[in-house]
Amino acid sequence: KNLQYTDTLMSELFRELENGRLVRLLMKLGTINERQDHDNDPSWSENGERYTLKLFRDYVFHRVDEHGRPTFDVGHMLTCLNKLDAGSAERIRLTSRNNDTDFIITYAELKKQVNGAFAELMKHNRRP
Amino acid sequence: MDADWDELSRQLLPPPGGQSVPSVVTALAFDTTQELLWAGNGYGRVTSFYGNNLQKYTSFRAHPPSEGAVQQLLFNDKGVIALGGRGVHMAIRRGLPVWPHITADDMRDLRCMSFTSKATSEILVAGVQDTMFVIDTIKGEIVKRIPTTDHYIKMKKSRYICAATSDGRVHILDPVKFTVIHKWRAHSAFINDMDVQQDFVVTCGTSLKQPSSNYMLDPFVMVFDLKNMSTMPPIPFPPLAAYVRMHPRMLTTGIVASQGGQIHVVDLLNPNTSNVRQANVVGSIITGIEIAPSGEAIALADTDCNMHIWASPSKCHFVEVAQPTEWPDEEAPRPHVEWDDNTPLNSVGVPYYRETLMSALPNMLISDVGAPPPKISQNDLAHMTKASFGFYGPNHRQQRRNQAEDTRSVDKTSSAQRAPKFLSEKARDSAKSSLTEAVIEAQVDKAAHALGTVELESLKTDLPG
Numbered sequence: 001k002n003l004q005y006t007d008t009l010m011s012e013l014f015r016e017l018e019n020g021r022l023v024r025l026l027m028k029l030g031t032i033n034e035r036q037d038h039d040n041d042p043s044w045s046e047n048g049e050r051y052t053l054k055l056f057r058d059y060v061f062h063r064v065d066e067h068g069r070p071t072f073d074v075g076h077m078l079t080c081l082n083k084l085d086a087g088s089a090e091r092i093r094l095t096s097r098n099n100d101t102d103f104i105i106t107y108a109e110l111k112k113q114v115n116g117a118f119a120e121l122m123k124h125n126r127r128p
Numbered sequence: 129m130d131a132d133w134d135e136l137s138r139q140l141l142p143p144p145g146g147q148s149v150p151s152v153v154t155a156l157a158f159d160t161t162q163e164l165l166w167a168g169n170g171y172g173r174v175t176s177f178y179g180n181n182l183q184k185y186t187s188f189r190a191h192p193p194s195e196g197a198v199q200q201l202l203f204n205d206k207g208v209i210a211l212g213g214r215g216v217h218m219a220i221r222r223g224l225p226v227w228p229h230i231t232a233d234d235m236r237d238l239r240c241m242s243f244t245s246k247a248t249s250e251i252l253v254a255g256v257q258d259t260m261f262v263i264d265t266i267k268g269e270i271v272k273r274i275p276t277t278d279h280y281i282k283m284k285k286s287r288y289i290c291a292a293t294s295d296g297r298v299h300i301l302d303p304v305k306f307t308v309i310h311k312w313r314a315h316s317a318f319i320n321d322m323d324v325q326q327d328f329v330v331t332c333g334t335s336l337k338q339p340s341s342n343y344m345l346d347p348f349v350m351v352f353d354l355k356n357m358s359t360m361p362p363i364p365f366p367p368l369a370a371y372v373r374m375h376p377r378m379l380t381t382g383i384v385a386s387q388g389g390q391i392h393v394v395d396l397l398n399p400n401t402s403n404v405r406q407a408n409v410v411g412s413i414i415t416g417i418e419i420a421p422s423g424e425a426i427a428l429a430d431t432d433c434n435m436h437i438w439a440s441p442s443k444c445h446f447v448e449v450a451q452p453t454e455w456p457d458e459e460a461p462r463p464h465v466e467w468d469d470n471t472p473l474n475s476v477g478v479p480y481y482r483e484t485l486m487s488a489l490p491n492m493l494i495s496d497v498g499a500p501p502p503k504i505s506q507n508d509l510a511h512m513t514k515a516s517f518g519f520y521g522p523n524h525r526q527q528r529r530n531q532a533e534d535t536r537s538v539d540k541t542s543s544a545q546r547a548p549k550f551l552s553e554k555a556r557d558s559a560k561s562s563l564t565e566a567v568i569e570a571q572v573d574k575a576a577h578a579l580g581t582v583e584l585e586s587l588k589t590d591l592p593g
Contacts, residue, residue, distance in 0.1 A: 018474035025487040046189040049225040074467045078476035086481035093456040102187045103223035104456050111486045
């Protein structure tokens, strides 16, 4: 009976650890995407090295079905986020909204870009 | 060209963002290591196509439209270098930039580029301007600026860098020092196309620039021998030679095309025997021709924005030993999970990993949790209009939007409530201030000294040997 209780506690603990990890991941993505100071930054423009981060956001959260209706697929979002977290070598195709730009990119490359962008923000994050 | 060569496929270059009018190919090139054909358009976009049926592979914006058309493409094992009028861009074949876009104020009208003596790790960039640039393609930076009086519109490298000027000459440049070794007057007005392979330079061009009428192309191809540094007899081409390419493996064979699509395969040393083909370009004009590094396929671009692949259906391939092209991975089917309020989020696992997870936050982050929220003063509300969802109006405050405020200190100073002090505390306070802090500090210093270095040493982290 005692062991079962421990197991329950462990599984609850893992659930909460997972939540924390995902929230940290989302906070990181949230802080870097679509900042106003990016508006004139060439690296966030369409030929810049951070453009893929915008496209990735669309890939994960702005999915639509064949009629253009938004889909809400928790499994898809979690799978993508977890692969990004681990920096998997899997390749995905990222397409811009006007279908003009087509990148083929690995999660590892995306992770590197996110970390780069986040480090840049931290550099300016001065605390008294 | 074998007897069974034919047009294998034709592909329209996709139109620029949202428009329905396709764009003309401004730069066309076969990849040197993969089965890819690359095309650039007038809006700075580069698109790649796979295999002999030209399946669309990747597409990316190499230059903002303000930098003009893609002028030329070069390849190395890392990726593709795209030259625009005012900048240089390098991306891997999957589309990701290799280094930040290079642009400079003195890049005004770039037209051509070439690798230098340092194989593919350095390029020379020139154009209709008085500066040439040497760019390190590994670091992605301009290493040298070279002033020039000649304006170059085309560049190709074999043993020397051969550069066509805007007035019909070809300059043979030293690939190390970039000095002009030899000047060759190929056409008296303008060079329309140039190719260099091993020892031969071949050009198509115009001889008389008539301001009133269109350019009249010369009915011959000019040939220059790099080994002997001498002009060779021109190759006659009655339909007016517009484009020319040397065959990469048959070293004396050239492929000449007219604007109307007539293609001749000729031997430079024996120009009388030729093999004639007609490309099907009804109503349009050819704007470019490229030959694959294997010599087994040629690509044509026309003014209707089409790209044509000509090859033998049985053995069409672009490169001798093609490296595999990286396609997106098949998405693995996910286990079906019923999502309800109680489904744990860890039902979807994290793939195997070795590095730090991206979700790890740096531990230098200190957050102040629990500070009171910023107050909305009556003054703020005065400027606003009330609506069913709340108040709205322009931001009249002194702060930026979403500015972080230190609400704690504001609170402290305003409500200066302090616990009253006992008499003994008051006495101690006054004593402390009179005792002067210097004395205390001196005592602390003394104590620290007395502790000695031995004990402090133990506080340091243990390092082996």
